[in-house]
Amino acid sequence: MQLNGITKRFPGVVANHDIDITVRRGIVHALVGENGAGKSTLMKILYGMQKPDEGTIAIDGEQVTFSNPGDAIARGIGMVHQHFMLADNLTVLENVVLGSEKLHGIGGRARARIKEISDAYGLGVRPDALVEDLGVADRQRVEILKVLYRGARTLILDEPTAVLVPQEVDALFDNLRGLKAEGLTVIFISHKLGEVLSVADEITVIRRGTTVGSADPRTTTTKQLAELMVGSELPSPETSESTVTDVAMLTVDGLRLTAPDPDGVARVVLDDITFTIHQGEVLGVAGVEGNGQAELVEAIMGMRVPDAGVLTLAGADISRTPTRKRRVAGIGYIPEDRHRHGLLLEAPLWENRILGHVTEKPNSKGALLDPAAVRRDTQRIVTEYDVRTPGIDVTAASLSGGNQQKLIVGREMSHHPKLLIAAHPTRGVDVGAQAQIWDQIREARREGLAVLLISADLDELIGLSDTLRVMYRGRLVADADPATITPEELGSAMTGASSGHLEHEPSAAEGGEDR
């Protein structure tokens, strides 16, 4: 596949100009660039969702024009979107055949074809499972299968690893290698450079709407790639001197939570969680997703009622305090899923500035809202936290992920929290915004903020934290010193392979006593 001189103009702007890419058959070709560099526009052109103003697309030497995704599918190009497009209440089989009933029907033939594809590429998809019962990684495989089912020979994957944990990423990459081995072409869009280097055969870098170069993954380092991508040096999450004090800010003692699983049986999701975060301390919690981190956050926020345990914030018992009072008492919250818990997507930015702090100044006076003050303060947040938006009346949904996150961080920091709960604060956020968010957390920490940091990005955890804990099956099974630990050592504790106090060079005497 060959793209030559692709240019796309929107009124007054050029989103893509002079893009030249050649993708050879049967390889994994990565397209890297910051958010907003023009990757998405390019992919939309390739998938027929938008038409280029200039330039040509050729497939197998034959020039083609796509006027809609149907044309692209007919040419064997399929796309796996970043946000899955599956119907939760249907089975995998039903989701796959939906819209392609003509190909192999909706019954036994379709099922056989699905099994065949699944086995051929090692996808391990069960046709009769309900999609709502599947995890994120399984859903992604269903999406891939859907595209293959429609006969795609070239797959475009838009930020496929953004929602996966390291182990799942490895599994995905194995799948991609399987596809490649069968002669399929994969175009992989990402800004996670380590992943790109590990899976891609060829790399094209896009910056400010144009191709700035290509790289050979065998000889390039992440640092070189990053510099090519942002045009300057890569930020690092490292903190400098320690600011930890001995004043306890949040104490969690013996927290235990049970929740019913899908079969209705009560399962322990948090078991005897005990820790203390001091003023000026960042406590990082590592763990494979689904080991209780989300429940821990929700228990501290008061969104779940624990079965046992005492929570103390700045000396006051908040175990039975409702969520709103906890927030007023000084808990700032950067939620894991900002679309579900942090924003009102269809409301304007200034209303989003009120969310979660409706009782606090400047949002309200007594029982009344104070829209004028809110608007002024939203404008301030937009300026100070560099939220890129044409105004505060646009809806939150129209901002990019990074800018949405900057707005949330700005909002939470504006209320001077004593404790900040940051769950995956830089997930799905571009490099520039990532550096800013890290800076803000560091700065607040210097001023005495206590931070509970939960992240799947181990570099981020090690770089920002003063203390590290590892969560496994609802328990804090290990702790580590971020100054000496490596991501690999942390990773092995996350899978339950080691526990206790993790030393940089683990000796045989360790491990096991907590299990």
Add this chain to the structure above:
Amino acid sequence: MKIFARIDRERLLLGLAAPLMAVVAAIIVTALVLLATGKQPFDAFQIMVSYGFKSDSQVYILNRATEYYLAGLAVAIGFRMNLFNIGVEGQYGMAVFFTAIVGGYVNLPGFIEIPLLIITAMLVGAVWAGIAGVLRVKRGVSEVISTIMLNSIAAQGIISYLFQPHRLAHTTDGGNVVQTDNLPKSAWFFTITGNPAAGPIDGFVVVAILAGVAYWFVLSRTRFGFDLRTVGQSESAAEASGVDVKRMIVISMLISGAVAGLVGLPALLNEAHTYGDGIPTGIGFIGIAVALLGRNHPIGIGIGALLWAFLDRTSGWLEFQGYDKEIVGVIQGVIVLCVVIAYEVVRRYGIGRQQRKVGEELAAASVTSHQQEAAA
């Protein structure tokens, strides 16, 4: 600044586009139906307009619209919370019945009697709606199901049991008419008579307008209203932001029911002064259509209520002129159908358009700043 103004103007245009599209589509469909039955559509429209704008029609339309408006507000409160209160019908039925009973027993000076009766109506409506709220929160029963069932329990159960000559009602007119005790004169609400030939305008229109203002103020200017809208937009975000979602569901059902309680009062306090044939039924369902048509906006609901009352008024006259009066039912049905479709189409178009615009603005901004950097 230019950008803000443009986005706001666009939002307004998009907001108006949907109901206009719906009404236009309804007129076209109706015209086709009329043509199919061999009638001249524009004659029918002509008859409707000329009759609907006569002064006695205007008064009638305003009085009916008062009831429809209150019902629309009650439904809209639920909609803003993502609750579908189909039970306005039962809530106002119960409210107006028990208010008539209380009014028939109590005879106090007007300035006490009328507020007492209004509060009674609101309380009864609130309690009846509150049952659905509590069921939803405690037992997870969908308010759609429970309010429909409560409608039947109210009309076919409680009211039809109590509203019998030997229970809470008596017969008059030689035993032909069943009614409750007449309200004392002090319970009569004031009326406005501009043109004696056109008849009096119900004073309750003032209450309806006040209710609309209160609806706007509470939802857009108070903390409580913000919490309510938050739950409506995203229950998960509301919970994370510290709203007690379950409590909010019960409270908003109570408020919705209290407003629903007012629906029957113009008929009771302004017109019939007793519970009987003079109390209309079915307004609760009209309220759903009116709230949809008015997009839950206090002014929009008002326009919807007036349009609906206009259509009701003219349907009778159409029949008189040799048309099928069901044609108005067709118009009403098509309007509701089109409104639902048009809103969704316009909403999606609006979101997509704004996202695209924001992207373009930002790209333009970054290109200029790079150019400036390059020039410097």
